[in-house]
Amino acid sequence: MLWSRYFVPTTKETPKDATAASHILMVRAGLVRQLAAGVYSYLPLGLRALHKVEQIVREEMNRAGAIELRMPCLTPLSLWEETGRDATMGDVLLRLAGPAGDWRSGLVLGPTHEEIVTEIARAYLSSYKQLPINLYQIQAKFRGEARPKSGVLRTREFLMKDAYSFHVDKASLDAEYENMYAAYCRIFARAGLPFLAVEADTGAMGGDVSHEFMVLTEAGEDVVAISESGDYAANLERATAAPLPRAAAAAAPAPREVHTPNAGRIDEVCAVLGTQPREMIKTLIYTTVVPPPAPGQKPARKQRIAALVRGDHEINEVKLNRAAGQPLELAEPAVIEEVTGAKVGFAGPQGLVERIDRLIVDREVATLPSGATGANRSDYHVVGVVPGRDFPLAGPQVIVADIRSVVDGDPSPTGSGSPLRLRKAIEIGHVFKLGTKYSDAMGAKFLDAGGKAHPLIMGCYGIGLNRILAAAIEAHHDADGIIWPMSIAPFEALVIALDPRESEVVQVSQRIHDELAAAGVEVLYDDRDERAGFKFKDADLIGVPLRIVVGKKSLAAGGVEVSERRTPGQKRVLAPDAAVAAVVERVRAERAALVEAGAAAGRKRG
RNA sequence: CGGAGUGUAGCUCAGCCUGGCUAGAGCGCUUGGUUCGGGACCAAGAGGUCGCAGGUUCAAAUCCUGUCACUCCGACCA
Known part of the structure; x- marks a missing residue:
């Protein structure tokens, strides 16, 4: 070409x-x-x-x-x-x-x-x-x-x-x-x-078991949790950690209200109370998602659900929906105020069960000796709230489940104790x-x-x-451009004629191109009348794996230069016939290596 | 869908605030010449209803209103 x-x-x-x-x-x-x-x-x-x-x-x-x-x-x-x-x-x-x-x-x-x-x-x-x-x-x-x-x-x-x-x-x-x-x-x-296979949520597809195939990169939109030892990998939507070590239970005095004016966010409350986020209980009010009513019908009533997670944890809505058995959405501020009797930011689980349909407690909240949380009264929080004493952990309305997202450093759920790391990834298969x-x-x-x-x-x-x-x-690029794997490169080899006005350069380039093509190599021939630097930049950019440079200099040195895109500095000067043979050999070896890598991957996982 | 931003030549952008003569630059493109191993240079060209519609004005790329498109952050997402 x-x-x-x-x-x-x-x-x-x-x-x-x-x-x-x-x-x-x-x-x-x-x-x-x-x-x-x-x-x-x-x-x-x-x-x-x-x-x-x-x-x-x-x-x-x-x-x-x-x-x-x-x-x-x-x-x-x-x-x-x-x-x-x-x-x-x-x-x-x-x-x-x-x-x-x-x-x-x-x-x-x-x-x-x-x-x-x-x-x-x-x-x-x-x-x-x-x-x-x-x-x-x-x-x-x-x-x-x-x-x-x-x-x-x-x-x-x-x-x-x-x-x-x-x-x-x-x-x-x-x-x-x-x-x-x-x-x-x-x-x-x-x-x-x-790539990496991870446990995944099934989402709108339905079903029970699924795995996603991921490539780790900052450009990805998914987040995966991978244990350092490699014994666990899952999409953040599904990833779970081993239960965290339980803090020693101290003497538990009765809960006490503290004035926390305008401190609705966790960091603000911690500043006022002098506590750590991990000692806080976050209370989030959700409602069930109700489809718009048919004409003339009243909309179905939205159930109200309170979800509790530790102050240093984020709720995982995929897990929450799974625990609830149906999709939920964050409640409107008006609903929150009605349920808690306080402005948004001051909700707590005490006495809440009577006013909601269900309470879903993250298991890390359930094992807290005690925590600080909203008082269900504007501008007040409560310290010394004990799960199981000051709000229920059992009963028909209560679910204790894993509803938080794992965080970096959490222990692998396999029991190995290996810390989980969060990485961004592209989903390429499911x-x-x-x-x-x-x-x-x-x-x-x-x-x-x-x-x-x-x-x-x-x-x-x-x-x-x-x-x-x-x-x-x-996964495969550098500052100059793409570095294609041989198997999916648009061309396998690129012949560059550096001095297209020299008849010998053109003749040798053309012959190498023709012989490579005849040998089944997908070869592109840069015959353009451009300066050397221009063509090298283009070659680096499009990332063809193998390069054969033909120029006056190389011919004077005894042949043509053969190099690989992935190792820019390494060049060999070979006679044209030897260059063709070397490129054909390299293409065959690389094709075979990738097929073998595939077969090995298949055997290992299968 | 919420927030922010951008639409001027094939591409990247300036000009807009403070309205005014024929709307500019670089890259790319065409022609001629020089150059020739890491994105050359000189000269001459081609190429734009300034996203679209309406309004204000003697005069609109520039001001106002509307609208469309695109990008980023978030929400959502087999």
Whole structure:
């Protein structure tokens, strides 16, 4: 491929407003161009890399026994109504605009395809003899993200590999889950990504067990908790710690009110009381989420729930919702004032149970010998509040559970005592055990050997292909540009003709290019009539792994220079034939190494 | 959705506060010349309804109102 005849719009300027390294480099290297918020065109170089990722994913999914199909992007709203996700997904679901009754208003752009594949399953998967089966596709997804960001890391249109498996029983699902887990390890290892599998929350997908595949980087939006010893890793949404050491119980005098004027925040109260945040009990008032009432109906009553966490801890709403068994939202100030009889910032658990529907106590609060908390009276706090004495830890209205987010340094829940560290990460893949959520809702059943009908048991497995590119760049770049792993590089080798006016330089460059191409190496040939520095800068920027520089100087020194992008200083001068052989050998070795890394990752995890 | 900010050439920006002549710079692009191993230089060019609509004014990139788009922080998020 001749650079002069190809399309590689590199730029020297850093794009305005881009902060993530991958975003800056993808734009500067001419991989992508933004068209609208969260909407990107893939330019030729970007598309080549994306195709490579796609091919790795396809090969490994096929190897794992999954079967490719293709479902449409346009999907009928009625299917989403069958599972209720037209409501639960809310604005994420992009609906086509049209007048009421128009066919357009009955269509939505697919954000994920559980409903669509389940529609296929209920039509065709009617016998246990067809099971298990795993169907997948690689296809554009559309989501009404409120705030796209960080280049292609969070977009409204993106490319996803989504797979759905169907089973007769839990054991079969478990086996396929492990199979997919291993396949994912192979995929990410082959793509050259330093990845990590973590326990995850199942979110709106439903189901009970899930793992996310993460790449650690500051540009990521997720936070993962990883133990230093490596024995535990989980998304912060789900991460739990071993119970903290219990403080010695001192003599517990009766609670005492203290005047704390205008001190509503924890730090303000601590300043007045002279206590530490970890000796405080934070009381947060939540209400259940009630759907808007049908016309003419009264809205359902919102339940009121108080949640307690230690003053130095943050409440984890994912865990809280799980403990409550339903989604909750922070109560309006008016509700808080009504419940506590005080202005916001002075709530406490004493005497609160009678005025609320439920009390959810974090287990680290339950083990406090005593604490300071709001007095349910404006401008007053109470010290010496003893859990179990001054507010209940048991009873029909009370739940004690882990509802806080872990903090850096908490002990690993495995019991190893290894401290947890919090790191930012990009989610590149997610595997779920769905169970029968969709098959139940949509009536997707199979007949067993005895002729009895059962709902299909499902799993689902997603990979964000665009995110793999961005994550690879986040993980592999330097100040000069991208350093592609061989497996997903848009080109494997770059031939640079430094003096294109010298006929010998051109002849040698062209011959090396042709021989590499004939040997199956994906090679780009920079034949442009530009100065050396200009071409070197572009070469560094687009990050092709192997470089062959042909110039008057190198020819005078006996040949051409061969170097690798990842080790800029190391150059070898070889005769042209030897250079071709060396590059072919290097490409083969590197391809094999990544496939082997994938296989090893798969064996280890599987 | 809440908060903040930005829209002027393909890209990065100046000009706006304090209205005034033909709207500027750098990069990129075209032509000619010089240069040629780490983003060269000279000269001559092409390229802009100053996001859009309305208003104020003798006069609007500049002031006012509305609107759209984009970015950042937060909320939300398979």
